[in-house]
Amino acid sequence: MTETRRLYFNQLTRAGTNRWLRHRVVFLKLILCVDSYSGGNFVAANNGKAHAQLNSRQDRCSMKNITSLSSFGCSALLALSLTACQQAPADPDTPGLSDALDLSPIAVELNDSGLPADWQKHAVFMEIYIRGYQDNDGDGIGDFNGLTSRLDYLQDLGIKGIWLMPMMQSQDRDHGYAVTDYRKVEPDYGSLDDFKHFLNEAHRRGIGVIIDYLINHSAAQNPLFLDSDKHLAGKRDWYIWRDDFQHWPNWGGNETWHAGTDGFYYGIFWDQMPDFNLRHPEVVSFHQNNLRYWLNLGVDGFRFDAVGTLFENGSSAMLNQPDNHRFLADSIRPIVMEYPNRYMVCENPDGPMPTAESCGSAFYFGLQGAILASAKFGKTKQRMKDRLENAPMAQLATLLANHDSFAGGRIMEQLKGDEGSYRMAAATLLTLPGTPFIYYGEEIGIGHSLDITDPDPDHRLRTPMSWTDDANSAGFTTGTPFRAVANNVATHNVAAALEQPSSLLKHYRHWIQLRNLQPALQSGDYQAVEVTDKRIFAFTRTLDDDVRLVLLNYSSQPVELTxxxxxxxxxxxxxxxxxxxxxPTTVNLPPQTATLAQPCE
Ligand SMILES: [Ca+2]
Ligand SMILES: [Ca+2]
Structure with a gap:
């Protein structure tokens, strides 16, 4: 039997959940088996869905028997095949570890955060890695209470939105992207009550909170996957299985099919992060109910991780499948938007535009490098202007850096300590359209981790926040930090920055607060102003009759502009x-300075 046929069989079987249909499918399999055995030239209509999986013990049984039939003759074993498969125990009723999880349906309970309408359209966000932000109890790990204690700092900065990196119980106990329980908070971070307290305190300060949510994969140690691996509790089909190994390398050259107890499962990122089978209605409901669970608690929305990998249709079709957009638009967004005043933003580095459409908003990867290059080289990069032209900026979230090294790393490292350029990049981000996201510590110019032996490049960007110049703790903890502090903690920390008249922190605060006062900067249309001198980047932001002119001099010299x-x-x-x-008609723009103007009265 060809591989194509095997896949087609499984596609067929997936459709059959009731006994009648299952019998029909088994019958059809046998027909096809005979066809195969007799050398017929059947063309499988599998629609390229080479990811197909073995869906239940019964399917596997059928498949194995059909394989045997191919070897020894269909007709001789036909009766045995039917008997054996019909008698194979189905797994839905067997107990499993996942029985201990809360998988109950969740009804919508609307609530009011007290935030202004469309708060997210006007907000500057801070992306926060809770583990690295502020430890409250001295165990060296950041927590909810520590975070709550820093809300005044964030409010003073002008922050109106927080994106919390994963805060659910995880297997990795680090970045949190390997979730073991979607309805529990990470115990390292505190209790659910601690989280609720944080949420209330944020809302009280006019700050909305979105949380990271993982649709694509769970942790391998999630009881759902442990049961799937063992055919327990009806969870086999919740993940993607097949009984033979396939070489489908991901972008990093790593294998994506991994050996389980019985067959191979698909995990595009890591063997410890198995991909969910999002074609299974129960999995879709599971995610929808989890979203409602957190929305009922009052979270203001979600940042959805890795939405470019949701569906996979073969070794050359693992990314950016049309199914992803249909799923986001039809199965996720309506759930979130049933609640008032919520925001969702998706991560898809390869396709921000279609994702902004299906998700409602997406991070504008690619723009950050162009902004940083303009600032660094003192010259407006054409690719920055090109990216801004005709882009649906109101639906895009902008950034200079984030927690992933693929986005470029800490800005202080990228710009090699050039704070003048750093300031210009920040001023660009904070005057351009889009919803700006700042990565915690960016506002003080935090560097990479002191520990250069750490082989994980992402760890370098996920250090304890530098609150003071303490070389060991950075003011982050009274204990021993979970990871080495930043390499520039002595010079770039909040305490010092608050004392310095022209610190980077004050620069960020200045432009964030200015943006907060200028509706046209928050949501006005963007229009480039043609300037022949590339050292200057000029544009207007227009909201109704309200026009603002932004003049950015990226160079380290004054530039005359007419x-x-x-x-x-x-x-x-x-x-x-x-x-x-x-x-004046001819103005001498100071070096590395941003200027904001409005039409004369
Ligand atoms: Ca702690
Ligand atoms: Ca996937």
Whole structure:
């Protein structure tokens, strides 16, 4: 039997959940088996779904018997095949470890965060790695109570939204992307009550909170997968199985099919993160109910991880399948949007635009490198302007860096300590359209981990936050930090930055607060202003009749710019101040400075 046929058989069997249909499928399999045995030229209509899996013990039984039939003759073993398969125990009623999980359906309970309508459209977000933010109990691990204690800091900065990296119980006890229980908080971070307290305190300060959610995969130690691995509690089909190994390397060259107890399971990132079978209705309901669980508790939305990998249709079709968008638009977004004033944003580095459409919002990967390059080389990069042209910026989330090394790493490292360029990148992010996300510590210029022996490049960007210049603890904990502190803790920490008149922190605070005061900067349309001198990046942001002009001088020299036609009044110029008042027709823009202006009265 060809591989194609085997896949087709499984596709057929997946459809059959009731006895009648199952019998029909078994019958059809036998027909096809005879066809195969007789050398017929059957073309399988598997629609390229080479990911197909073996769906139940009964399917596997059928498949094994059919394989045998191919070897020894269909007709001789036909009766045996039917008998054996019909008698194979089905797994739905067997007990499993997942019986201890809360998998109950969740009814919608609407609640009001008290946040202003469309808060997310006006917010600057902070992405926070809880483990690294603030330890409250001295165990060296950041926690909810520590985070709550820093809400005043975030509020002072002007932050209106927080994205919490995974806060559910995880297997990895590190980044949290390997979830073992979707309805429990990570015990390292505290209790559910601690989380609720944090949420209430954030809302009280006018800050919305979105949480990371993993649709694509769970932890291998999640009881759901442990049961799937052992054919228990009806969970076999919740993950993607086949009985033979396939070489489907991912982007890093790593294998994606991994040996389980009985067959091979698919896990695109890691063998400890098996992919869910999102074609199974029970899995879809499971995720929908989990979302409701957290929405009922009052979270303001989700950041959805790795949505480019949700569905897979073969070794050359593992990423960005159309199914992903249908799933997000039809099965996820309506669940979240049933609640008022919620926000969801998706991660898909390979396809922000279609994802923004299906998810509602997506991170604009690719823009960050162009912004940083403009700032670094003192010249407006055409690719930055190109990326901004005709992009649905209102639906895009912008960033300079995040927790993943593929996004570029800590800015201080990328810019090799050049704070002038750093400031210009920040001013660009905070004046451009889109919803800006700052990665914790970015606002103080935090560097990579001191520990250069750590082989995991992502660990370098997930250090304890530098609150003080304490070389051991960074003011993050009274104990021993879970990971080495940042390499520049002595010079770049919150305590020092608050004392320095022109620190990076104050620069961030300045532009965040300015953005918060300017609706046109938050949600106005973007229009590039043509300037021949590439050292200058100029654009307007327009909201109704409200127009703002932004002039960014990326270079380290003053640049003379001649403005034509319009009269502009300076609102702000930072960090190197221009004279207040009306912009002269020929203005000398200070080096590495952003200027904001509005039309003259
Ligand atoms: Ca702790
Ligand atoms: Ca997947």
């Amino acid at each position: 403005l034509t036609d319009s009269c502009w009044q300076i609102i702000d110029s930072y960090p190197n101040s221009l004279l207040a008042g009306t912009l």
